[in-house]
Amino acid sequence: MALFTKSRKAGRRSPLATVALLGIGLLLSGGIYAGASAAVAATTETAQAETTLTVEDGQKLFQANCATCHGLDLEGTANGPSLAGVGELAVEFQMSTGRMPLQMQGPQAEMKEPQFTEEQILAVASYVQSVAPGPQYPADEVLDGEGDVAHGAELFRxxxxxCHNVAAAGGALTEGKFAPDIQDTSALHIYAAMVTGPQNMPVFNDMNLTPEDKRDIISALLYQQEAQAPGGFTLGSLGPVSEGLFVWIFGIGGLIAVVVWITAKSN
Structure with missing residues (x-):
């Protein structure tokens, strides 16, 4: 009697082969994706390195956009003050907050969207610092927000x-001028304002407020920015004027409306 052996059908694969093929496919696609990502990242870094602006670039930007008012040699003109001694910190502050270039003449320069990129601003600041040295960027420790909050709040008051209101909400000054709201101002710009004295703000040098004092004030303001308002709606933190106005309009106004409604019902 002949013995017959069952043969596997042609073209049929083992289940293990399918798993192996899937694993190989995943490895290949993952390797290709990782390689492509690394290449794109390297290209981006190279492009950023190549587009880093120099002091000379900052000079060209200054001459094209700032010299009309501040002079080719930063000496100032009838339309703008001299920049002698303002330093890179003042330039970064004024341009990053959009105050410069000035949009129009007025009581003071107001904040708006900056017209230049951060890279361009730093280049112009470096150029001004090279020609008219002045206040420089502070140490990271001054801006870390780890100072004495209680002492900083006392110094701020x-x-x-x-001028800025006890809640840093800003306030009106004379002749159409105002102290801006600084409830969302960055640590660097708080420091820059204290050191450079923009607009009507006085300059607080190290004789007035030590670097430790400035760090404490910055820490207090950063803490206040992150703190929640336990009393609910803050009404802009403008104090008793806004609170009294709210009570008169909505509180007493609501009572009058109720009285009128009750009287109308009785009639």
Whole structure:
């Protein structure tokens, strides 16, 4: 009697082969994706390195956009002050907040969207610093927000609250001028304002406020920015004027409306 052996059908694969093929495919696609990502990242880094602007680029930007008012040699003109001694910190502050270039003449320069990229601003600041040295960027420790919050809040109330409001919400000054709201201002710009004295703000040098004092004030303001308002709606943190106005309009106004409604019902 002949013995017959069952043979596997032609073209049929083992289940293990399918798993192996899937694994190989995943490895290949993952390797290709990782390689492509690394190549794109390297290209981006190279492009960024190649587009880093120099002091000379900053000079060209200054001459094209700032010299009309501030002079080719930063000496100032009838339309703008001299920049002698303002330094890179003042330039970065004024341009990053959009105050410069000035949009129009007025009581003071107002904040708006900056017209230049951060790279261009740093280039112009470096150029001004090279020609007219002045206040420079502070150490990272000054801006870290780890100072004495209680001491900083006390210093802010003594030196700043009369203009900026105790809640840093800003306030009106004379002749159409105003102290801006600084509730969302960055640590660097708070420091720059204290050191460079923009607009009507006085300059707080190290004789007035030590670097430690400035760090404490910055820490207090950063803490206040992150703190929640336990009392609910802050009404702009403008104090008793806005609160009284709210009570008169909505509180007493609501009571009058109820009285009128009750009287109308009785009639």
């Amino acid at each position: 003594i030196n700043c609250a009369m």
